[in-house]
Every structure is written in C-alpha cells, then in structure tokens.
Amino acid sequence: MTHVPLLQVTGLNKRFGGLQATDRVDLQVAAGEIHALIGPNGAGKTTLVAQIAGQLASDSGTVHFDGSDITRMATHLRARRGLVRSFQVTRLFKSMTVLEHLALALQAAGGRTFSAWRPVRADTALFGRAEGLLARLGLADKSGWGIEQLSHGEQRALEVGMALAGSPKLVLLDEPLAGMGLQESEAMSSLIDGLRGEVAVLLIEHDVDAVFRLADTVSVLVNGHVVASGRPEDVRRDSAVVDAYLGTGQEAQ
Ligand SMILES: Nc1ncnc2c1ncn2[C@@H]1O[C@H](COP(=O)(O)OP(=O)(O)OP(=O)(O)O)[C@@H](O)[C@H]1O
Incomplete structure (x- = not known):
C-alpha cells in the first residue's frame, strides 16, 4: 500500500x-x-x-x-x-442475460456507447472477458440466466462484477x-x-x-x-x- x-x-x-x-x-x-x-x-x-x-x-x-x-x-x-459506486442490477435490462450485463458493463467501461450494443453481441473478445469476470463472481453456471432468476446474493455479486468491469x-x-x-x-x-x-x-x-x-x-x-x-x-x-x-x-x- x-x-x-x-x-x-x-x-x-x-x-x-x-x-x-x-x-x-x-x-x-x-x-x-x-x-x-x-x-x-x-x-x-x-x-x-x-x-x-x-x-x-x-x-x-x-x-x-x-x-x-x-x-x-x-x-x-x-x-x-x-472511482465507482455499485448500482442495482434489478433496475437494468430484464431481457438481458447475466453474461450480457457484464459484457455491456465492459463495453461501457471501454468507452463505447449503448447504440453500438447490437454488433457487440458478436464481439467474442468482449464476451471472453465477460466470462472471466463471471467466473470470478462464482456465477459461471448462470451465464445465460436472466437477472430475475438470480438469487438476491447472486444479483449483488453481479452488481459488484459490473462495478469491476472498468478495472x-x-x-x-x-x-x-x-x-x-x-x-x-x-x-x-x-x-x-x-x-x-x-x-x-x-x-x-x-x-x-x-x-x-x-x-x-x-x-x-x-x-x-x-x-x-x-x-x-x-x-x-x-x-x-x-x-x-x-x-x-x-x-x-
Ligand atoms: N435527501 C435528504 N434530505 C433530508 N434529509 C436527509 C436526506 N438524506 C439523508 N437525510 C438525513 O440525513 C441523516 C443521515 O442519513 P444517512 O442515510 O446518510 O445515514 P446512514 O448512516 O446511511 O443511515 P442508515 O444506516 O440508516 O442507512 C439522517 O437523519 C437522514 O434522515
């Protein structure tokens, strides 16, 4: 330190x-x-x-x-x-999977805008990084789940993961x-x-x-x-x- x-x-x-x-x-x-x-x-x-x-x-x-x-x-x-503050994922996109939430956070941290989101679904490097983050959160097996399917604790973990996306x-x-x-x-x-x-x-x-x-x-x-x-x-x-x-x-x- x-x-x-x-x-x-x-x-x-x-x-x-x-x-x-x-x-x-x-x-x-x-x-x-x-x-x-x-x-x-x-x-x-x-x-x-x-x-x-x-x-x-x-x-x-x-x-x-x-x-x-x-x-x-x-x-x-x-x-x-x-300097980031974690925010509640339940206020985000109900139609997106857990992995997509992380990919979106990584994309936003990289400076790209929401309007570029659609092509990003095909961005394998981005999704690879999202999968790495997902594993760190202990959510690797919940990749394709909707956030509403996650338990309270898993949602909070995802929130931390999204906060971590921008390093x-x-x-x-x-x-x-x-x-x-x-x-x-x-x-x-x-x-x-x-x-x-x-x-x-x-x-x-x-x-x-x-x-x-x-x-x-x-x-x-x-x-x-x-x-x-x-x-x-x-x-x-x-x-x-x-x-x-x-x-x-x-x-x-
Ligand atoms: N926007 C606001 N307008 C008026 N008073 C407020 C506002 N936000 C907080 N307060 C008051 O300021 C004081 C501190 O509130 P704060 O929420 O920061 O405390 P806290 O330590 O986080 O409390 P808790 O542990 O209960 O969440 C409280 O008396 C609260 O009622």
Whole structure:
C-alpha cells in the first residue's frame, strides 16, 4: 500500500435543512485496502458515500482521489478515473442475460456507447472477458440466466462484477451483505476479500461481525462525524466507539 492515500476526504460537510448529515468528515482510504464505514442508523454513511461518488454535492470540504481534487467533478468523470459506486442490477435490462450485463458493463467501461450494443453481441473478445469476470463472481453456471432468476446474493455479486468491469481503483459498496443468508454472505465476503490488494473497497455495512473479519481499516461515523478510524482490533477497543455504537463490545466479538 502506498503512503499517499488513494482517497483523501478532508473536512467534508453536508447539511439538509437543520440537520448536519456529514460533519467535518476526514477519511483516508489506501490503495488496495478494504475499508469499512460503520455507525448507527442515520449517522450519515449513505450521505458520505454519495458525496464521495459525486451524486450529492458537498457544502464544503474536499475529496482528493488518486492525486486529483475531484470535489466538484461529475460522477461519470470520477468513474472514468477509477472511482465507482455499485448500482442495482434489478433496475437494468430484464431481457438481458447475466453474461450480457457484464459484457455491456465492459463495453461501457471501454468507452463505447449503448447504440453500438447490437454488433457487440458478436464481439467474442468482449464476451471472453465477460466470462472471466463471471467466473470470478462464482456465477459461471448462470451465464445465460436472466437477472430475475438470480438469487438476491447472486444479483449483488453481479452488481459488484459490473462495478469491476472498468478495472476501477476504488469501489464503493452500500451494504453488500444486507438481506443475505449465511451462505450468500460468505460468498460475498470472499468475493470482497479477493479484491484486497487489487482494488480498494469502501463499504457501508451493518454486519459488524463480518466487518471486523473482513476490513483492513474500520471508520466509525456517529452524528455525521468520524469518531474513530483504524485497524479493526483497535477500533473495537476504542472507548468512544464502544460508548457510541458497539455498546459493551459484545456484538463485535
Ligand atoms: N435527501 C435528504 N434530505 C433530508 N434529509 C436527509 C436526506 N438524506 C439523508 N437525510 C438525513 O440525513 C441523516 C443521515 O442519513 P444517512 O442515510 O446518510 O445515514 P446512514 O448512516 O446511511 O443511515 P442508515 O444506516 O440508516 O442507512 C439522517 O437523519 C437522514 O434522515
């Protein structure tokens, strides 16, 4: 991991009317690390991720990514630089197969437009890469399925795969384990684990046990402010975190 962080958030703020949703947030994500953002409901996690992704304009503060100030940069330009947020595949094309979704994401990442999609069906190199990605997601046997036939966990894996299509440097994942059974949750954890060292991951997650197993760094947001950030074992023992979020700390055991 490099000394200069891949993502550096400094003094970031967002106010909704009378509510300070994010409050002077400082956050650093190193290249290749798995960084978890945890905190109570309403702490400002989703707001912060939307600010980092560029979907929500910040009131003040800065976001630097890979050496550039991207604070005011449009979402699609951030994505082109390698900062992507995973989005829900259920909102995409119901008539397309799992493999076609990945091929489309790879094509889009390559800069070609949707209008060029039809000839792309015959692009064997593109589909070859899509198959490679599919195998990585553990979905090789679901290649020809429609996305509605996939389980919840498989859909979330496909979403991660689509986010990975452009070979990003940082992927933002919003509760990747939410609503999953044990098996699905383990499969997703292992998919994320496999990204370590290759792609940095900033994830919001409520499953504290999974977070403490998976993350290299844990940051804790309370009332819009980062109250602790560090190695899981240190954050688990941090008295401010225990008081504000983990309670007795038993939940994190
Ligand atoms: N568009 C908005 N307009 C007004 N208030 C908002 C808006 N978005 C979020 N908020 C408020 O900002 C605060 C932070 O919300 P946010 O969704 O970022 O928290 P969170 O940590 O992601 O919560 P959860 O874990 O419940 O998803 C909450 O009080 C929420 O009601």
